[in-house]
Amino acid sequence: MSLLDVKNLNVDLLTAMGPARAVRNLEISLERGETLGIVGESGCGKSITALALMGLLPDNATTEGQILLSNEDLLKKPEKELCTIRGNRMAMIFQEPMTSLNPVHTIGRQVMEPLRLHRKLSKSAAYEEALQLLDRVGIPNPKERINNYPHQLSGGQRQRVMIALALSCSPDILIADEPTTALDVTIQDQILELIQTLVSEEGMALILISHDLGVIAENTQKVIVMYGGTVVESGSTEQIFGELTHPYTQGLFAAMPKLGMGRRERLTTIPGTVPDLINLPPGCTFTDRCPLMTSQCGGTIPPVSNLGTHHKVSCHNIEQAIKARTGGLYQ
Amino acid sequence: MSKTVLEVTDLVRHYPLPKERLFSKPRFVYALNGVSFKIEEGKSFGIVGESGCGKSTLARNVMALEPTDSGSVKILGEEVVGKSFGELRPLRQNFQMVFQDPFGSLDPHHSVGRIVAEPLAALAPLSSDEKKERVADVLKSVGLKETDIGKYPHEFSGGQRQRIAIARALITRPALIVADEPVSALDVSVQAQVLNLLRDLQDQYGVTYMFISHDLAVVEYLCDEVAVMYLGAIVEKGRTEDLFASPAHPYTRILLDAVPKPAAGMKRDRIRLSGNVTGQTEKRKGCSFQDRCPMAKEKCRNETPELKKMSPDHFAACHFSKDLMSL
Ligand SMILES: Nc1ncnc2c1ncn2[C@@H]1O[C@H](COP(=O)(O)OP(=O)(O)OP(=O)(O)O)[C@@H](O)[C@H]1O
Ligand SMILES: Nc1ncnc2c1ncn2[C@@H]1O[C@H](COP(=O)(O)OP(=O)(O)OP(=O)(O)O)[C@@H](O)[C@H]1O
Numbered sequence: 001m002s003l004l005d006v007k008n009l010n011v012d013l014l015t016a017m018g019p020a021r022a023v024r025n026l027e028i029s030l031e032r033g034e035t036l037g038i039v040g041e042s043g044c045g046k047s048i049t050a051l052a053l054m055g056l057l058p059d060n061a062t063t064e065g066q067i068l069l070s071n072e073d074l075l076k077k078p079e080k081e082l083c084t085i086r087g088n089r090m091a092m093i094f095q096e097p098m099t100s101l102n103p104v105h106t107i108g109r110q111v112m113e114p115l116r117l118h119r120k121l122s123k124s125a126a127y128e129e130a131l132q133l134l135d136r137v138g139i140p141n142p143k144e145r146i147n148n149y150p151h152q153l154s155g156g157q158r159q160r161v162m163i164a165l166a167l168s169c170s171p172d173i174l175i176a177d178e179p180t181t182a183l184d185v186t187i188q189d190q191i192l193e194l195i196q197t198l199v200s201e202e203g204m205a206l207i208l209i210s211h212d213l214g215v216i217a218e219n220t221q222k223v224i225v226m227y228g229g230t231v232v233e234s235g236s237t238e239q240i241f242g243e244l245t246h247p248y249t250q251g252l253f254a255a256m257p258k259l260g261m262g263r264r265e266r267l268t269t270i271p272g273t274v275p276d277l278i279n280l281p282p283g284c285t286f287t288d289r290c291p292l293m294t295s296q297c298g299g300t301i302p303p304v305s306n307l308g309t310h311h312k313v314s315c316h317n318i319e320q321a322i323k324a325r326t327g328g329l330y331q
Numbered sequence: 332m333s334k335t336v337l338e339v340t341d342l343v344r345h346y347p348l349p350k351e352r353l354f355s356k357p358r359f360v361y362a363l364n365g366v367s368f369k370i371e372e373g374k375s376f377g378i379v380g381e382s383g384c385g386k387s388t389l390a391r392n393v394m395a396l397e398p399t400d401s402g403s404v405k406i407l408g409e410e411v412v413g414k415s416f417g418e419l420r421p422l423r424q425n426f427q428m429v430f431q432d433p434f435g436s437l438d439p440h441h442s443v444g445r446i447v448a449e450p451l452a453a454l455a456p457l458s459s460d461e462k463k464e465r466v467a468d469v470l471k472s473v474g475l476k477e478t479d480i481g482k483y484p485h486e487f488s489g490g491q492r493q494r495i496a497i498a499r500a501l502i503t504r505p506a507l508i509v510a511d512e513p514v515s516a517l518d519v520s521v522q523a524q525v526l527n528l529l530r531d532l533q534d535q536y537g538v539t540y541m542f543i544s545h546d547l548a549v550v551e552y553l554c555d556e557v558a559v560m561y562l563g564a565i566v567e568k569g570r571t572e573d574l575f576a577s578p579a580h581p582y583t584r585i586l587l588d589a590v591p592k593p594a595a596g597m598k599r600d601r602i603r604l605s606g607n608v609t610g611q612t613e614k615r616k617g618c619s620f621q622d623r624c625p626m627a628k629e630k631c632r633n634e635t636p637e638l639k640k641m642s643p644d645h646f647a648a649c650h651f652s653k654d655l656m657s658l
């Protein structure tokens with residue numbers, strides 16, 4: 001039994017134009033102390049996946065499938081129980097700190113609240129603990145800053161308050177949605193190190209969502225690559241980074257600015273935009289942007305090929321994709 | 332001789348902290364302590380630095396969005412510090428900002444079409460057809476669809492919202508765009524599109540950018556010049572190539588070293604910053620980086636280093652720049 005087992009998860013979001021299929025047939029399994037990265041294009045369903053796991057989807061969402069936390073299906077639990085689970089077993093660092101911090105309360109109050117509620121600390125103990133947490137995430141002079149309101153902090157400081165909040169309940173699973181996007185590299189380093197310590201010392205499991213492939217490479221053991229709401233490639237981090245295979249994964253890597261590349265060249269892009277989730281093609285969602293596209297791609301769901309022990313790729317033209325690895329698909 | 336679009340001189344901004352007791356001495360966050368730089372027309376000026384070092388504060392003050400304590404900001408030769416809201420209004424079409432927090436800066440009750448068209452209001456009146464066309468054009472150029480016009484911000488993902496914010500800044504074709512972490516919420520493929528777009532706009536219209544980012548690879552790609560900030564002051568400044576090839580301030584060197592690399596696999600060895608983030612609530616003697624600097628010496632504790640010329644366009648504020656560069 002895994003700590004977390006997600007089986008065939010589907011999430012639809014009802015919109016004025018019809019249901020948007022934000023997540024389709026998603027499978028995840030995660031053991032204690034394991035780290036999983038999710039990468040993919042903006043709008044591909046990463047945050048919706050995270051919110052589904054936390055039971056925090058917007059009202060217009062419907063879900064199908066199973067989310068098993070220690071064999072109990074979270075999708076069947078009443079809100080009250082989910083609330084306890086969120087306080088004690090699962091925590092999330094949200095992508096947008098300003099919308100998830102309450103603007104009218106001081107950060108101290110917001111960090112102390114869960115400590116008092118879930119860990120039943122006294123007021124003074126919660127205060128001490130809050131100071132310590134703020135210090136651990138690198139807020140300078142926490143004693144003075146604890147009385148600040150969110151708008152008085154810089155973007156990265158708010159993000160660090162969010163991180164302190166998520167870590168306050170020592171969760172079994174931490175879902176971090178772009179936790180370090182607003183942070184410079186040195187503080188990013190410090191925060192990721194703190195998260196890694198919790199993984200190795202307390203067996204916390206981690207789901208790390210990031211578009212920074214460097215961050216994913218250095219901090220996860222497994223990776224899934226999502227596109228248009230589905231997983232197009234998954235495997236161990238070494239496999240994915242060593243043998244980029246799906247045409248989308250190859251594009252993702254080609255597009256990354258690399259230090260030392262200078263200013264003369266243009267960045268490679270994947271032409272086109274993400275598919276409209278309301279009118280998805282029945283087959284592969286990457287079809288209309290794929291340089292390897294053939295006639296069967298849009299109509300039928302691509303087969304899953306096993307390239308290694310756990311390395312799976314969903315592509316109709318897997319042979320050509322493997323050949324293209326050395327070439328440069330996007331020139 | 333090219334034209335100077337933005338000239339910032341000795342900009343200072345200190346935020347008062349909430350008082351612990353009624354009669355205790357007022358305390359401040361020293362967010363900006365005298366920052367000066369210049370950007371020529373059609374150039375991109377990058378600003379990098381630690382989280383909390385004052386980058387957004389600098390942007391807000393350049394944009395005249397909050398009162399400045401002292402110093403001067405000239406945009407196209409015109410002073411903006413101390414001007415009233417009304418006096419600034421006609422100037423605003425010349426300088427637009429993309430904010431760091433894409434959700435907070437988009438009004439949730441307005442449709443995307445309306446949000447993006449908003450800066451047009453300050454221009455000469457346009458017919459509604461013209462307006463529609465401009466909106467559709469600009470949305471397309473940031474990779475959004477025409478059908479997105481009627482949607483509301485909450486219907487978009489984080490990265491999509493950022494593109495809406497960029498579209499809004501681009502629509503008046505301003506001379507200066509101040510962009511605060513404009514691409515950090517974007518995944519790499521959209522980021523590549525947006526960066527190429529920013530560069531194309533610069534080639535076509537000669538837009539000038541003040542570009543804040545913590546991603547050094549992005550800065551290297553886009554910017555002609557870079558300034559590195561630490562605790563409210565510029566500690567190194569120069570042409571991007573020079574600064575990246577031979578950093579003259581230890582903080583820059585450490586930043587460059589800390590960039591995670593996809594090829595490297597799990598954690599590699601590198602120089603790390605020792606010590607904690609220094610507070611900004613006290614004024615202190617000596618170099619602002621002394622507590623965390625691996626090469627700090629006695630002199631650093633006593634004398635504040637000035638920005639010194641290393642080579643014609645390369646400045647650094649460190650007593651031991653020469654030693655560092657010859658390492
Ligand atoms: N409340 C909503 N109603 C309708 N559609 C939504 C809603 N929230 C998100 N979406 C859509 O669902 C899709 C997936 O969004 P999600 O936030 O999961 O993207 P993401 O992968 O996290 O992207 P990013 O990297 O930009 O944060 C997007 O296309 C988005 O437009
Ligand atoms: N309204 C305010 N009141 C008090 N302090 C403030 C206020 N706004 C910003 N500060 C403080 O000023 C300092 C500089 O903040 P600023 O937002 O400019 O940082 P930044 O360099 O943009 O950081 P980041 O990379 O995290 O966005 C921070 O220590 C911040 O807490």
Ligand SMILES: [Mg+2]
Nearest residue numbers: 047095488489
């Ligand atoms: Mg997201």
Ligand SMILES: [Mg+2]
Nearest residue numbers: 154155387431
């Ligand atoms: Mg900022």
